[in-house]
Amino acid sequence: MAKHHPSNDFLMEHAAGSLPVAQAACVAAHLSYCERCRRTHDQLQTVGGAMLERLEPVAVSEALLDTVLSRLEDPAPLTYSGQTEASELPGLLQRLINKDFGQLVWKRVTRALSVSYLSTGDKSYEFALLRIAAGGRIPEHTHGGSEMTLVLEGGFSDGRDSYHPGDFIFRSGDDTHAPVALDGEDCICLTVLDAPLRFTSWQHRWLNPFLKLRAS
Numbered sequence: 252m253a254k255h256h257p258s259n260d261f262l263m264e265h266a267a268g269s270l271p272v273a274q275a276a277c278v279a280a281h282l283s284y285c286e287r288c289r290r291t292h293d294q295l296q297t298v299g300g301a302m303l304e305r306l307e308p309v310a311v312s313e314a315l316l317d318t319v320l321s322r323l324e325d326p327a328p329l330t331y332s333g334q335t336e337a338s339e340l341p342g343l344l345q346r347l348i349n350k351d352f353g354q355l356v357w358k359r360v361t362r363a364l365s366v367s368y369l370s371t372g373d374k375s376y377e378f379a380l381l382r383i384a385a386g387g388r389i390p391e392h393t394h395g396g397s398e399m400t401l402v403l404e405g406g407f408s409d410g411r412d413s414y415h416p417g418d419f420i421f422r423s424g425d426d427t428h429a430p431v432a433l434d435g436e437d438c439i440c441l442t443v444l445d446a447p448l449r450f451t452s453w454q455h456r457w458l459n460p461f462l463k464l465r466a467s
């Protein structure tokens with residue numbers, strides 16, 4: 252059972268369908284592991300729906316109304332929000348949850364770390380799988396932005412805690428960490444980034460100019 256969960260803010264935004272699609276996919280993947288968050292998410296959706304129905308009509312400026320109406324007409328590129336059943340998730344997510352990692356193209360970054368970039372159609376977020384070799388360490392790094400992680404297979408430790416399949420971790424930009432994969436099994440994580448990694452140790456800093464956000 253997952254020990255690390257998305258915040259209620261994330262569950263709320265996901266229930267409202269307002270998370271960027273790449274982040275929504277990561278939260279949806281956690282929901283497929285976690286009954287507790289699924290229940291919270293469903294309650295938030297019910298409450299949100301009821302609140303919308305009860306809203307009294309108020310005078311709004313025409314400009315605001317136009318903005319709201321135009322947003323309602325925005326086609327969603329990929330709809331992950333609202334689903335609770337794994338069978339309703341888009342195929343890619345379904346494969347990841349089923350640990351079907353065949354046919355992925357892995358790029359080696361360091362001896363212990365490989366990356367497979369995936370596409371969600373969201374150009375602002377990199378959506379990728381990291382594979383850390385059993386016992387391997389990702390050099391200490393930080394991010395210019397946020398990092399969402401969901402463990403799919405194996406596990407890792409960051410010195411504060413250890414993380415296992417289904418665990419969801421969110422780090423903001425100024426967090427520095429050096430995850431180490433647990434022994435015995437390669438660790439495969441889904442990560443959603445809005446800025447590239449920045450290695451902080453002098454041995455690895457030279458790599459930084461090569462690390463670009465691969466969002467597609």
Ligand SMILES: [Zn+2]
Nearest residue numbers: 253256285288
């Ligand atoms: Zn949860």
